[in-house]
Amino acid sequence: MSQAGAIEVDAPDTPEDGGETLIMHHIFELPELLRTVFQHLGRADQVRCALVNTLWSETALDEIWYKVEDLRVLFNALSPIEKTGKKYEFNPQPHSRHWSRFESKYCSRVHVLQHSTSKKHDLSPLLNVVLRIRSLRPILPKIYKLKWDGTARGFDDMIIFMHDSVRECILVDDDIDNSVPLADLSETIHSKMPWLTLLEVDMFPHAKYLEPLIGLIKNLPDLTSLELPAFEETSKVLPHVFDIVNLKHMRFIASLVGSDRIISVSDVGPYMESFGDNASFDLPSRLEEIAFRCISISAVVGFFRFRGLSSLLYLHQIRITTSIVEEPSSIRDLFRALSQTCKRLSHFTFTNLSRVSKRMVDAQSNNSSDLPTLTTNDIISFNNLRDILVCTEMVNFSFNHPYGLSLTDFDVEEVASAWPKLKVIDLGSYPARPSGKDLVSRPSFQSFFHFTEKCPRIEEIHLLLDTTIPLMATPAASTSHKTYPPISRTLRVVSVGLSELEDEYSFAMFLGQLCGPQCRLKHDPEERFAKLNRKGVSEKWKAVETLLPLVNGLKARISESVDIKNRRIRDLEEEISRLRGEGYSEEVGHSL
Numbered sequence: 001m002s003q004a005g006a007i008e009v010d011a012p013d014t015p016e017d018g019g020e021t022l023i024m025h026h027i028f029e030l031p032e033l034l035r036t037v038f039q040h041l042g043r044a045d046q047v048r049c050a051l052v053n054t055l056w057s058e059t060a061l062d063e064i065w066y067k068v069e070d071l072r073v074l075f076n077a078l079s080p081i082e083k084t085g086k087k088y089e090f091n092p093q094p095h096s097r098h099w100s101r102f103e104s105k106y107c108s109r110v111h112v113l114q115h116s117t118s119k120k121h122d123l124s125p126l127l128n129v130v131l132r133i134r135s136l137r138p139i140l141p142k143i144y145k146l147k148w149d150g151t152a153r154g155f156d157d158m159i160i161f162m163h164d165s166v167r168e169c170i171l172v173d174d175d176i177d178n179s180v181p182l183a184d185l186s187e188t189i190h191s192k193m194p195w196l197t198l199l200e201v202d203m204f205p206h207a208k209y210l211e212p213l214i215g216l217i218k219n220l221p222d223l224t225s226l227e228l229p230a231f232e233e234t235s236k237v238l239p240h241v242f243d244i245v246n247l248k249h250m251r252f253i254a255s256l257v258g259s260d261r262i263i264s265v266s267d268v269g270p271y272m273e274s275f276g277d278n279a280s281f282d283l284p285s286r287l288e289e290i291a292f293r294c295i296s297i298s299a300v301v302g303f304f305r306f307r308g309l310s311s312l313l314y315l316h317q318i319r320i321t322t323s324i325v326e327e328p329s330s331i332r333d334l335f336r337a338l339s340q341t342c343k344r345l346s347h348f349t350f351t352n353l354s355r356v357s358k359r360m361v362d363a364q365s366n367n368s369s370d371l372p373t374l375t376t377n378d379i380i381s382f383n384n385l386r387d388i389l390v391c392t393e394m395v396n397f398s399f400n401h402p403y404g405l406s407l408t409d410f411d412v413e414e415v416a417s418a419w420p421k422l423k424v425i426d427l428g429s430y431p432a433r434p435s436g437k438d439l440v441s442r443p444s445f446q447s448f449f450h451f452t453e454k455c456p457r458i459e460e461i462h463l464l465l466d467t468t469i470p471l472m473a474t475p476a477a478s479t480s481h482k483t484y485p486p487i488s489r490t491l492r493v494v495s496v497g498l499s500e501l502e503d504e505y506s507f508a509m510f511l512g513q514l515c516g517p518q519c520r521l522k523h524d525p526e527e528r529f530a531k532l533n534r535k536g537v538s539e540k541w542k543a544v545e546t547l548l549p550l551v552n553g554l555k556a557r558i559s560e561s562v563d564i565k566n567r568r569i570r571d572l573e574e575e576i577s578r579l580r581g582e583g584y585s586e587e588v589g590h591s592l
Contacts (some may be wrong), residue, residue, distance in 0.1 A: 005047075018264075023140070030335070036081055038039055045433055046061055058153060061105075061109060062234065064371075065110050065362075066111050067110075067111065067114065067379075068110050068112070068113050068114070068457055070225070071113075071116070071123055072088060072123065074124065075090075075123075075130070075361055077092050077102060077106055078099070078102040078106075079093070079504075080092075080097060080100060081126060083248055084119060085447055086119075086121065086122050087122045088121065088123055088128055089361050090125075090126065093129065094133060095133060096133050099133045099134055101133075103134075107139060108142050108400060110140045111142055111143055111144055111145070112143065112144070112145040112147075113140060113146050113161060114145075114147040114151035114159075115148055116137050116152075116172075117150055117153035117386045118152050118286060118334075118465055119152045119343070120155070121149075122153070125287075129240065133540070133585065138161075139160060139173070140296075141163070142169060143161065143165070143166065143199075144165065144167045145168040145169075145170075146158070146162065146164060146166050146169050146170070146193075146283060147168075147172070148171060150173055150180070151172065151173050151174045151178070159188055162188065162189070162193050164193060164195060167196060167198065168196065168198040168432075169189060169196050169199055169200070170198075170199075170202070171185075171203065172201040172203070173204070174474065176204045178204075179206075179328055180203065180209075182208075182209050182212040182213070183212040183215075184215040186213065187215075189216060190215075191215055191222070194219070195222050196222065197221070197224045198225040199216070199217070199220060199226055199227070200225075200227040200254065201229060202229070202254035203229055204229065205229035205231040205232070205263045207231070209229070209231075210237060211234055211400070213237065213311045214236070215388070217237075217241065220244075221244070222246065222512045223244050223247060224246050224286075225247075225248060226241060226245060226250055227253065227254055227291075228251070228252055228254065229252070229254045230252045230264050230265045230292070230294070231252070232264065232266045232295075233266070234265045234266075234267060239587040242281055244284060245284060245285075246284070246286060247284040247287060248284075248286050248289065249287075249288060249289040249555070250284075250287060250290045250291070251291035251292075251319075252265055252268075252291065252292050253291050253292065253293045253319070262353060262354075262355070263298055264293050264294050264295045264299070265293060265294040265300060266299045268292065268294070268297045268300050269298060269299050269300045269301045269303050270299075270302055270304045271302075272303045272305075272496045273302035277307070279306070282308060283306075283308050285313075286314055287310065287314065287315055287319040288314045288316060288317060288319070289319075290317070290318050290319075291318070291319040291320075292319075292325075293321045293353070294318055294320065295324070296322055296323065296326065296330070297320070297322055297326055297333065300320065301333050301337055302367075304334065304337040304341060305337045305340070305341065307341065309342055310340070310341045310343070311343070313388070315342060315344060315345075316346040317346065317347040318338070318342065318344070318347070320334070321350075321499065322351075322353070323352060323353050324356070325402050325403070326352075326484040327378070328377070328379070328381065328384045329518070331380050331384045331385065331401075332383075332384040332387075334350075335384065335385050335387045338391070338499070339388055339391065342395060343391055345391040345393065345394060346391075346393045346394055346396070347394075347396040348388070348396070348397050349396075349398045349399075350399045350401075351399075351400045352400070354390055356400070356402060356432070360402055361528055361531050361532065364433065364532055365525070365531045365533065374403065375439075378403060379404070379406050379440055380403065380404075380405050380406050381405075381406040381440050382408070385399065385405075387420040389419070393421060394419040394421065394423075395424070396422070396423060396424040396425075397421060397422070397425055397426070398424070398425075398462075399427060400426065400428055400429070400431075401428060401431065402431060403431055403432075403433055403435060403440070404428045404433075404440050404464060405427055405440070405464075405465075406439070406440045407427055407441060407443050407448070408441050408443055409443045409444055409446055412443050412447035412451070413450045413454075415450075416451045416453070416454040416455055419455065420454060421455070422451065422455040422457070422458055422554065423455075423457050423458060423459045423490075424459060424460040424462075425451060425462065426460075426462035427462070428462075428497075429460075429463055429497030430497040430498055430525075431497075431498060431526075442468065442499075443511050444465065444466055444467075445467065445507075446469075447463055447465075448461055448494065448508070452487075452488040452514065454490060455472075456490070456511065457589075458488060459494070460492060461479055461491070461494055461495065462492040462497060463497070464496070464497045464498060465496055465499040466499075467496075467501050467502065468502060468505060474570050485536035487514065487516050488515075488516065488519075490521060491519050492517070492518060493520060493522055494514065494515060494520070494522065494542070496521070497523065497524070498524060498528060498529070499523070500564060501541060502539045503549065504540040507544055508544045508547035508548055511544065511548055512548065515548065517549075521545050521548055524538055555573070587589070
């Protein structure tokens with residue numbers, strides 16, 4: 001195996017005389033079954049399967065090479081490659097006859113190419129050789145998805161893999177200071193991949209990129225999914241997006257990870273409101289998803305007041321990320337607009353840019369005096385969200401605000417009753433600035449049971465709890481024993497976010513009344529407790545995680561014992577009924 005770690009597998013030969021032939025059941029000769037099995041194997045196991053016989057080899061090779069994430073690995077199957085300095089070269093140099101074998105055996109198996117350029121790895125010598133010896137056909141004729149991260153070396157090498165069968169194109173550039181020649185690249189994409197159905201451009205939203213992207217999307221009539229950077233003047237591109245007849249997904253969110261130089265949508269709301277009731281355009285009738293990264297809610301709320309949204313039969317998913325800490329009045333305006341024009345919503349997410357929360361956490365951990373004093377006027381209450389309950393098709397709802405969400409058990413019960421189709425719910429579980437009970441009301445553990453009782457398909461529940469409120473069991477009918485609702489068979493995640501905890505042992509027992517053996521506890525995924533000098537709370541939650549499997553195991557053994565006794569009681573009752581049926585009831589009665 002070469003330095004690049006390539007995997008090259010040839011079909012096994014027929015056993016020689018005297019060798020043993022592997023005999024297997026005919027069911028293992030079904031390509032559909034083999035494909036399903038191989039998809040769930042690791043790469044090393046797939047390679048082993050490719051060595052079994054010819055049928056297995058062909059199916060396994062299809063899975064091994066379906067997606068290529070490193071061109072070095074692929075080209076190593078053409079001829080061994082080695083690294084010289086920062087460059088990779090073939091050794092020995094392949095010729096046209098080598099290409100013919102490589103093309104017939106590997107090229108047509110690749111359907112997804114996801115390549116990331118690197119300053120440490122220069123592949124241009126390999127690509128130059130491939131261009132010289134290749135046939136006139138496309139290098140990878142069956143790729144439908146082409147993702148290229150050109151941060152380090154640009155997008156020139158990407159061009160040689162473009163052809164008119166590609167349907168999904170993703171461009172990534174994570175360097176703010178790069179100046180991508182987007183006009184030339186857009187023209188090339190249009191000419192070489194004219195039938196794209198998906199285009200995602202993840203770059204810093206330089207204003208000079210607007211015109212090339214407008215020209216590109218105007219020449220891609222088959223687009224169904226479009227993701228562009230969140231340009232400050234998104235209104236310039238919006239009319240052309242509306243002209244894409246078959247568009248289903250419209251997202252203005254692409255951004256640079258970890259960057260402080262963030263630009264967000266600022267003018268979509270005012271732009272839509274400028275038309276009043278006299279808008280002369282229609283939105284794409286099949287639009288399903290809308291996503292904005294915006295400066296503030298005020299920058300987009302006018303868009304969601306547009307009456308044309310109410311005519312979209314398929315619009316069911318909306319995601320909004322803002323750059324500021326929103327006030328309760330802005331939240332109320334947003335949900336009121338959504339309740340009037342987007343009543344078919346089934347998936348909704350609202351959050352802030354991660355840097356907003358990070359700065360707030362850092363300020364607290366450093367005891368900074370820059371943080372303003374919070375009052376009840378700063379806190380989002382459930383009343384600010386209540387309008388959205390008219391969207392009765394809700395399946396996935398997530399609302400997170402840096403100051404959390406003031407919520408009671410009665411509010412939670414109202415949500416669960418309004419949204420019986422819920423699978424995932426997150427109600428302010430992860431605030432960046434935890435507040436006292438005098439400012440933010442928190443539901444009790446009982447709220448989890450509201451969801452498991454009223455939402456039969458619930459899978460994830462994320463709540464910020466007041467764990468000091470005792471769990472109230474319900475007295476069983478005709479007995480003095482207290483009972484709990486049955487354990488949910490669908491619940492997979494119980495998240496307590498940044499909830500405080502005093503008694504980990506009692507909470508683990510409570511959790512055992514709610515969770516089945518497949519359910520897991522989630523808390524503080526970014527370890528904010530440590531940054532806020534509350535590491536002891538985190539340790540208590542880790543103890544609950546450790547105790548939960550033990551509680552479930554004990555519960556299972558008790559349940560098994562009860563089941564055995566109940567079966568024994570039923571057997572005795574059946575035996576008594578049989579004896580009574582034979583006329584021995586009086587004798588049986590005396591013997592008892």
